[in-house]
Amino acid sequence: MSVLRTRLLPPVLAIAFAILLCSIALVISGANPFAAMGAMAGQLFEGTTAVDTINSATVYYLVGLAVAIGFQMNLFNIGVEGQYRFAAIVAAIVGGALNLPPVLHAFVIIVVAALAGAAYATIPAVLKVTRGVHEVISTIMLNSIAGGLVAYLVSVDQFGVQQGNSVSTEPIPASGQIPGISFGAAGTIFGFVVIAGLLGFGYWFLLTRTRFGFELRASGLSPTAAAAGGVSAKKMTVITLLVSGAVAGLVAMPELLGRDYAYGINSTTGYGFTGIAVALLGRNHPAGIAFGALLWAWLDKSAVSLDNIGIPKEITTIMQGTIVLSVVVAYEIVRRAELAAEQRRVGRALATEPASVREGGTL
Amino acid sequence: MRRSRGAFASRLAAISFVGVLALAGCAKDTGDGGDNASGGGQGQPCELADPPAAPQGSESNTEENDGGDVDASDLKVGLAFDVGGRGDASFNDAAAAGVDRAEEELGVADSKETTAAATESEDAKMSRLRQMATDGFNPVIAVGFAYAESVKKVAPQFPDTQFAIVDESLDGDNVTSLVFAEEQGSFLAGVAAAYKSENCHVGFVGGVNTPLIQKFEAGFIQGAKAAAPDIEIERDYLTPAGDLSGFNDPNKGNVKAAGQLNSGADVLFHAAGASGKGVFQAAKSKDALAIGVDSDQYKDKTLADTKDVIMTSMIKEVDVAVFDFIKAMAADDLDSLPERFDLAVNGVGYSTSGGKVDDITEQLDGYKQAIIEGDIKVSDKPE
Numbered sequence: 001m002s003v004l005r006t007r008l009l010p011p012v013l014a015i016a017f018a019i020l021l022c023s024i025a026l027v028i029s030g031a032n033p034f035a036a037m038g039a040m041a042g043q044l045f046e047g048t049t050a051v052d053t054i055n056s057a058t059v060y061y062l063v064g065l066a067v068a069i070g071f072q073m074n075l076f077n078i079g080v081e082g083q084y085r086f087a088a089i090v091a092a093i094v095g096g097a098l099n100l101p102p103v104l105h106a107f108v109i110i111v112v113a114a115l116a117g118a119a120y121a122t123i124p125a126v127l128k129v130t131r132g133v134h135e136v137i138s139t140i141m142l143n144s145i146a147g148g149l150v151a152y153l154v155s156v157d158q159f160g161v162q163q164g165n166s167v168s169t170e171p172i173p174a175s176g177q178i179p180g181i182s183f184g185a186a187g188t189i190f191g192f193v194v195i196a197g198l199l200g201f202g203y204w205f206l207l208t209r210t211r212f213g214f215e216l217r218a219s220g221l222s223p224t225a226a227a228a229g230g231v232s233a234k235k236m237t238v239i240t241l242l243v244s245g246a247v248a249g250l251v252a253m254p255e256l257l258g259r260d261y262a263y264g265i266n267s268t269t270g271y272g273f274t275g276i277a278v279a280l281l282g283r284n285h286p287a288g289i290a291f292g293a294l295l296w297a298w299l300d301k302s303a304v305s306l307d308n309i310g311i312p313k314e315i316t317t318i319m320q321g322t323i324v325l326s327v328v329v330a331y332e333i334v335r336r337a338e339l340a341a342e343q344r345r346v347g348r349a350l351a352t353e354p355a356s357v358r359e360g361g362t363l
Numbered sequence: 364m365r366r367s368r369g370a371f372a373s374r375l376a377a378i379s380f381v382g383v384l385a386l387a388g389c390a391k392d393t394g395d396g397g398d399n400a401s402g403g404g405q406g407q408p409c410e411l412a413d414p415p416a417a418p419q420g421s422e423s424n425t426e427e428n429d430g431g432d433v434d435a436s437d438l439k440v441g442l443a444f445d446v447g448g449r450g451d452a453s454f455n456d457a458a459a460a461g462v463d464r465a466e467e468e469l470g471v472a473d474s475k476e477t478t479a480a481a482t483e484s485e486d487a488k489m490s491r492l493r494q495m496a497t498d499g500f501n502p503v504i505a506v507g508f509a510y511a512e513s514v515k516k517v518a519p520q521f522p523d524t525q526f527a528i529v530d531e532s533l534d535g536d537n538v539t540s541l542v543f544a545e546e547q548g549s550f551l552a553g554v555a556a557a558y559k560s561e562n563c564h565v566g567f568v569g570g571v572n573t574p575l576i577q578k579f580e581a582g583f584i585q586g587a588k589a590a591a592p593d594i595e596i597e598r599d600y601l602t603p604a605g606d607l608s609g610f611n612d613p614n615k616g617n618v619k620a621a622g623q624l625n626s627g628a629d630v631l632f633h634a635a636g637a638s639g640k641g642v643f644q645a646a647k648s649k650d651a652l653a654i655g656v657d658s659d660q661y662k663d664k665t666l667a668d669t670k671d672v673i674m675t676s677m678i679k680e681v682d683v684a685v686f687d688f689i690k691a692m693a694a695d696d697l698d699s700l701p702e703r704f705d706l707a708v709n710g711v712g713y714s715t716s717g718g719k720v721d722d723i724t725e726q727l728d729g730y731k732q733a734i735i736e737g738d739i740k741v742s743d744k745p746e
Binding site: 048049052055056059085147148150151152154155156162163164165166167185187255259260265266267268269270300301303304305307308310313 | 604
């Protein structure tokens with residue numbers, strides 16, 4: 001009971017707080033908060049928005065997982081942005097050039113994407129373990145470089161095809177596409193949602209049921225203890241960043257293989273940063289990340305619906321920001337409260353008075 | 364420096380005897396730029412080619428196309444902006460102005476505006492169009508080529524709604540494409556820059572390196588070279604394709620522009636949306652000149668403190684195109700719209716406010732006429 005409360009109370013508080021704060025902002029800006037909330041809830045019953053929400057959430061789930069893997073070991077992989085964009089362009093080029101039977105074709109594209117993402121994450125990993133370069137610095141810079149690489153690779157002189165004012169890679173033929181789950185007029189849910197779910201399960205299994213997962217979490221909780229236990233910090237850093245990069249490589253795949261079939265200059269950027277927020281919201285837990293991804297996607301779609309009824313769409317950005325901030329704060333408050341309660345319980349159980357610091361007690 | 368031979372390099376001479384003046388002994392500027400920031404006595408104006416003859420009377424055929432007796436009161440116009448939306452002092456604002464004018468002159472019943480976010484996924488663009496079409500807005504106008512895929516997918520779902528897209532050519536029974544000959548307008552900007560440069564050295568600052576902005580670059584370079592074959596041209600883009608921040612980053616615009624000015628350029632043309640503000644500021648601090656884009660930026664209130672350096676603007680009449688489209692739609696005569704808004708229909712052009720190009724309008728109109736008549740072909744790809 002108490003565990004459930006510790007886990008669920010903070011996000012509920014955070015969302016309630018965010019709604020309150022946004023309502024105040026809406027009232028100040030002269031809009032009706034009830035109309036806004038009504039539109040945000042109502043859009044879910046328009047088929048297309050519901051489908052779009054799930055599709056975006058699929059992408060956010062993947063990107064959230066990629067970031068969360070790094071978080072498990074206290075690695076802040078800001079480079080997911082660059083890794084997924086680099087992987088997307090490489091996979092799109094390879095996928096457009098190959099001619100393979102169905103299923104195999106899509107499988108090859110996915111593997112190429114994961115390898116490309118991992119390869120791009122190798123750079124910060126190697127820099128970190130050999131030269132001690134902090135991954136935040138190196139990955140941020142590599143994000144810019146990835147942007148340049150994508151622009152170079154997609155240019156007409158390289159692999160791009162110009163259509164009107166837009167440039168994108170050669171389209172991936174039908175054999176490489178992943179069919180979606182059609183809901184008629186409401187749209188089509190990406191088939192990749194199944195793969196994302198499997199990855200979530202794999203993430204959970206890896207962390208809680210394998211030796212690697214144990215070592216990963218141990219290194220994250222206490223590097224010195226892990227080292228004393230025979231875990232090589234360098235090896236763990238490299239593997240973690242590579243796995244994170246490989247998952248990052250898949251981020252653009254739902255859209256690439258399920259909707260756009262080509263990667264171009266209009267393809268969405270910025271998912272990597274969304275992933276950080278989603279992983280924070282989900283507390284790095286596979287189910288939590290799924291919840292965070294759905295919430296984030298729903299807020300994103302709300303921006304369009306609110307704009308449509310004349311309410312400033314920036315309100316959803318405020319809401320996203322407040323939710324992340326309040327979730328972090330709320331968890332910390334609940335954690336401290338639980339800790340204090342625990343200490344009181346232990347104190348009561350052990351003796352009539354708590355041990356002093358000198359005797360090994362805590363403050 | 365190596366250009367110091369031309370002791371008689373008077374800019375006034377160059378300006379008043381344009382086309383005939385052959386500066387004897389004008390050393391060709393071969394170099395990778397000197398440190399002569401802007402004019403002074405060091406650089407020399409260009410050796411100018413003969414301009415094509417200006418049309419007789421040189422009247423620019425502006426058949427000012429007013430509302431007439433077209434009644435659009437049964438139209439509800441939906442307008443889907445690209446990133447920036449109303450108030451960007453550029454492209455989106457021009458589209459908004461077209462709708463505003465249609466409301467005033469044609470009595471459009473209702474209009475609604477929605478705006479794209481900077482990093483949004485494709486389906487957000489689709490829902491935006493879909494929601495407006497569902498709410499009964501007809502026509503629905505998508506501003507910007509970023510909407511191409513969305514219009515392609517949404518338009519067939521609403522066969523009774525007329526869609527229009529600015530800056531992209533699309534097929535479809537209920538889709539009207541409003542595209543422009545940016546390279547032709549930019550050609551004239553290039554000519555003007557060559558005539559006004561004191562160092563025979565000009566620069567182009569593009570926002571994002573996409574095919575659309577490359578059209579501006581291509582036209583500008585061809586124009587400058589047509590007017591002055593030996594001219595030196597700097598070209599820079601603020602961000603690579605895929606990174607839209609180049610359209611909204613005045614600081615970057617300022618830095619790139621200052622770099623071009625430092626290497627000797629003294630007339631800069633920008634096609635960088637809101638980043639152009641930075642280009643104008645750099646030009647002002649170096650006493651150089653700059654050319655605006657899309658709308659008459661000399662008149663732009665947000666640029667008032669730098670308007671002295673804006674010698675002209677390459678005009679892209681998005682507002683006219685949008686207005687004409689609404690009017691044609693109300694009159695049920697969509698076929699009357701030009702396939703492309705080019706110089707011939709005054710879909711692109713140059714502005715004269717500020718009076719800095721008044722002395723060369725004859726030459727500019729000469730080039731304009733030559734392009735309209737097909738004597739000069741302007742390519743839309745940079746060499």
